[in-house]
Amino acid sequence: MNDALALVGRLLLAALLLAGTVQKLMSPEGAQALLALASLPAWLLWPSGLFTTFAGIGIALGVATRPLAILAAGYCILTSGFHILMDDPWQSTIAFKNWTIAGGFLMLAAHGPGRFALRP
Numbered sequence: 001m002n003d004a005l006a007l008v009g010r011l012l013l014a015a016l017l018l019a020g021t022v023q024k025l026m027s028p029e030g031a032q033a034l035l036a037l038a039s040l041p042a043w044l045l046w047p048s049g050l051f052t053t054f055a056g057i058g059i060a061l062g063v064a065t066r067p068l069a070i071l072a073a074g075y076c077i078l079t080s081g082f083h084i085l086m087d088d089p090w091q092s093t094i095a096f097k098n099w100t101i102a103g104g105f106l107m108l109a110a111h112g113p114g115r116f117a118l119r120p
Contacts, residue, residue, distance in 0.1 A: 006114025010059055013104055017056030017072065024049040034082040051075060059108070062117020066109045073105035 024031055024045055032042040055075070058068045080098035085091040113119070 003115040006108075006111065007116040009104070010062065010065070010108060010113055010117070013069075013072070013101070013108065014056040014060035016101065017052040017059070021049050021052045021056065024052075037085075038082060048075075048079075059113075062113035063119050065113035065117060065119070069105040069109035073102040073109065076102035076105065 028042075028045055031045050031048070035042055035044055051071075052075075055068045055072050058064050059072065076098040080095040080102075083091040083095035083098065
């Protein structure tokens with residue numbers, strides 16, 4: 001049962017990363033606006049999209065799971081800073097959600113991908 005739960009958890013975390021990639025590709029304006037608020041260049045959206053793509057695929061497949069999970073946790077913490085907008089409660093909720101997701105990635109890093117992985 002633990003290995004099946006690890007697989008489902010891995011796939012859900014990976015789905016979130018990959019959905020972020022799709023969102024960046026289909027509608028980059030929102031992420032670019034958040035970057036602009038932080039006085040950062042819009043082109044940073046593309047390395048971010050590459051990271052979420054490769055990390056999402058790697059975590060889904062169970063390849064390099066622990067290092068990717070640690071990097072993904074850091075990514076979630078880092079990007080939460082873009083969402084701490086005190087005049088927008090929804091964005092602040094997204095920041096807290098990112099911290100929670102970082103916790104899930106750290107649990108994945110601590111416990112590994114489980115038996116149902118290409119590299120368990």
